[in-house]
Amino acid sequence: MEEKVMLVHGGGGKQTSELIHEVFAKRFRNLYLTEDDAAILPPPASNIAFTTDGFIVSPWKFPGGNIGKLSICGTVNDISCMGARPKYLSCAFVIEEGFPVKSLEEIADAMALTAREAGVSIVAGDTKVAGHGQVDGVFITTTGIGERLPGAHPSGKSARPGDAVIVSGDVGRHGCTILLARGEYGIDAEVTSDCAPLWGMASSVFDVCRDVHVLRDATRGGVGTVLHEIAGQSGVGIRLDASAVPVDPAVAGVCGMLGLEPLYLACEGRLVIFVPKEDAEAVVAELKKSPYGENAAVIGEVTPDEPGRVVMTTELGTQTVLPPPGGELLPRIC
Amino acid sequence: MTEEGKQAVAKARAILENYKGKKLRIMEVCGTHTHAIFKAGLRQLMPENVELISGPGCPVCVTPADFIDEAVWLATEKNAVITTFGDLVRVPGSEMSLAGARSEGADIVPVYTPIDAVEYAKTHPDREVVFLSVGFETTTPSACLAVQRAEKAGLKNFSILTANKTMDEAYRALKDSVDAYIYPGHVCAIVGTRLTEELTGEGISGVVAGFTPSELVTAAATLVELCSKSDEPFFRNCYPRVVTRDGSTAAKKLVEKYMEPADAVWRGLGIIPKSGMVLRDEYAAFDARKKFSVPSFKAKNPPGCRCGEILQGKCKPTDCPLFGKTCTPEHPVGACMVSQEGTCAAYYQYGGVV
Numbered sequence: 001m002e003e004k005v006m007l008v009h010g011g012g013g014k015q016t017s018e019l020i021h022e023v024f025a026k027r028f029r030n031l032y033l034t035e036d037d038a039a040i041l042p043p044p045a046s047n048i049a050f051t052t053d054g055f056i057v058s059p060w061k062f063p064g065g066n067i068g069k070l071s072i073c074g075t076v077n078d079i080s081c082m083g084a085r086p087k088y089l090s091c092a093f094v095i096e097e098g099f100p101v102k103s104l105e106e107i108a109d110a111m112a113l114t115a116r117e118a119g120v121s122i123v124a125g126d127t128k129v130a131g132h133g134q135v136d137g138v139f140i141t142t143t144g145i146g147e148r149l150p151g152a153h154p155s156g157k158s159a160r161p162g163d164a165v166i167v168s169g170d171v172g173r174h175g176c177t178i179l180l181a182r183g184e185y186g187i188d189a190e191v192t193s194d195c196a197p198l199w200g201m202a203s204s205v206f207d208v209c210r211d212v213h214v215l216r217d218a219t220r221g222g223v224g225t226v227l228h229e230i231a232g233q234s235g236v237g238i239r240l241d242a243s244a245v246p247v248d249p250a251v252a253g254v255c256g257m258l259g260l261e262p263l264y265l266a267c268e269g270r271l272v273i274f275v276p277k278e279d280a281e282a283v284v285a286e287l288k289k290s291p292y293g294e295n296a297a298v299i300g301e302v303t304p305d306e307p308g309r310v311v312m313t314t315e316l317g318t319q320t321v322l323p324p325p326g327g328e329l330l331p332r333i334c
Numbered sequence: 335m336t337e338e339g340k341q342a343v344a345k346a347r348a349i350l351e352n353y354k355g356k357k358l359r360i361m362e363v364c365g366t367h368t369h370a371i372f373k374a375g376l377r378q379l380m381p382e383n384v385e386l387i388s389g390p391g392c393p394v395c396v397t398p399a400d401f402i403d404e405a406v407w408l409a410t411e412k413n414a415v416i417t418t419f420g421d422l423v424r425v426p427g428s429e430m431s432l433a434g435a436r437s438e439g440a441d442i443v444p445v446y447t448p449i450d451a452v453e454y455a456k457t458h459p460d461r462e463v464v465f466l467s468v469g470f471e472t473t474t475p476s477a478c479l480a481v482q483r484a485e486k487a488g489l490k491n492f493s494i495l496t497a498n499k500t501m502d503e504a505y506r507a508l509k510d511s512v513d514a515y516i517y518p519g520h521v522c523a524i525v526g527t528r529l530t531e532e533l534t535g536e537g538i539s540g541v542v543a544g545f546t547p548s549e550l551v552t553a554a555a556t557l558v559e560l561c562s563k564s565d566e567p568f569f570r571n572c573y574p575r576v577v578t579r580d581g582s583t584a585a586k587k588l589v590e591k592y593m594e595p596a597d598a599v600w601r602g603l604g605i606i607p608k609s610g611m612v613l614r615d616e617y618a619a620f621d622a623r624k625k626f627s628v629p630s631f632k633a634k635n636p637p638g639c640r641c642g643e644i645l646q647g648k649c650k651p652t653d654c655p656l657f658g659k660t661c662t663p664e665h666p667v668g669a670c671m672v673s674q675e676g677t678c679a680a681y682y683q684y685g686g687v688v
Contacts, residue, residue: 324683
């Protein structure tokens with residue numbers, strides 16, 4: 001096997017099948033992944049959740065993960081947030097000519113490991129090679145199918161006054177990690193991405209609460225953007241307690257220096273959950289059992305007044321609004 | 335917040351709640367303060383007869399439209415690559431913004447620091463690279479550092495277009511519109527507190543404040559308490575964990591070596607003598623204005639826009655007929671709406687709750 005991916009690896013011939021077999025197939029191996037043109041899957045036990053997502057993060061590797069892990073987590077988490085158990089994934093790669101095969105193997109390793117943890121099978125795939133400079137390193141698109149839990153019906157439209165607003169961990173870590181990994185600000189800090197597959201945690205929420213109103217994974221625009229979206233979609237107000245929002249001290253430090261709001265930095269392993277107030281304690285306790293949920297906390301509540309707005313109680317006890325998300329979010333974050 | 339912090343906040347709140355003295359106008363002159371004050375909801379704690387107003391604290395906002403015209407001219411007439419902090423790209427000039435020039439083919443490259451601009455010049459030896467040097471005492475040292483780097487590397491294709499400003503003359507220029515200043519913590523960290531201490535001799539009062547909610551409320555309470563005690567001008571450093579009497583000697587020396595004071599135009603305030611910083615004559619090779627013989631521009635401000643009065647604390651953004659209607663962060667008319675640090679942008683973002 002060559003050390004670098006070449007155009008010929010995308011040509012469909014012998015080298016293509018060698019790359020697919022040596023790098024991907026032998027790592028992803030499962031019952032449904034065959035050499036035929038499509039995977040044949042058993043019929044679902046319930047309604048299916050079906051989604052797709054593209055990943056172009058730069059740099060492709062960062063503290064806490066790489067684009068491979070991210071590409072599994074992103075789609076698994078979107079399915080999980082519909083109350084569906086992720087079952088099958090496909091993945092399509094566009095690889096830049098000259099990309100090291102070793103790096104591709106590192107990416108595939110992370111994908112296999114994360115898929116195993118999430119309980120999904122990678123059942124189909126595609127590999128294309130683009131000329132040098134036509135893509136940056138490697139781009140991955142994953143598509144996934146999940147089976148919905150009976151009775152689960154979370155939706156961004158379902159927040160109700162009286163709901164508790166919960167986050168499953170400290171906010172803004174992925175965005176902060178990528179920002180530092182690019183080295184453009186010359187700041188050094190110990191921050192690791194929160195990138196993680198969340199089905200285990202999401203399913204445990206349904207175990208202890210029969211009426212989960214909203215379940216979202218905060219990605220590009222961070223938790224703040226999710227809250228604004230839900231306030232708008234559900235036509236309710238959201239009141240946050242600023243001092244209850246969990247933020248890693250290093251992330252808070254970087255944000256302080258650069259004038260950023262941690263609530264608007266990307267997450268890749270955080271759930272935002274709206275449940276009836278009386279279930280909140282049980283949900284937080286359950287989240288804390290997960291390796292990704294030790295900092296889970298109730299950060300606010302849903303109110304009938306000021307629909308569409310997110311208001312914060314500050315540490316001085318005064319009120320301020322969480323300004324709506326701005327247009328200039330960091331590009332190529334996931 | 336720590337127990338100590340909570341006690342300090344409670345004490346400060348009590349002082350503010352019990353204030354029954356004369357009417358006061360307090361001005362903050364730092365864009366980061368403007369935002370932090372909204373974020374902390376500080377206005378809700380201010381007594382009825384104490385008004386918090388925002389002054390000329392955002393470097394982008396005080397930069398006149400003429401400067402944008404100069405930059406556009408360099409990009410279009412001299413084919414220079416303009417490197418700039420991102421905030422300046424959308425500020426309207428009299429004909430067009432830098433974003434407008436870019437859409438017509440000009441090379442406008444946003445950078446995070448002036449050093450990035452030097453690096454850009456190194457890797458593009460066939461192009462003239464101009465850095466738009468705006469900012470107060472906090473940013474000026476890094477512009478000087480960039481010139482020093484360019485000088486050491488023997489770069490012939492790098493220069494800066496200065497619009498650097500110092501705050502001291504602005505304090506003097508606005509002293510009749512305010513009772514006391516909340517002095518900018520970051521600027522004071524660089525220049526130290528000697529100057530602001532001396533300003534009491536000219537009848538100018540103020541306190542240096544930090545940026546956390548508890549630091550802000552403590553500074554505001556200290557200020558209100560001192561105002562109510564006597565009519566004597568006063569100075570207090572309420573940000574001692576960062577601000578010292580001497581400031582940063584290294585930064586001051588660096589600026590002193592490369593730059594000297596000059597008259598400067600402030601948007602809304604006009605010319606304030608000796609309130610700007612320009613490169614000394616011996617570094618003329620790095621001064622874009624001299625290098626390219628940039629003609630002088632006399633830009634008109636957009637009709638209806640009240641940025642000038644807002645920067646002097648004479649009116650609030652909500653008093654401007656354009657605010658929130660034709661002037662929004664997506665389509666700014668005035669500079670105060672462009673920069674995130676601008677007073678109008680802050681009012682717009684936090685709209686409704688003050």
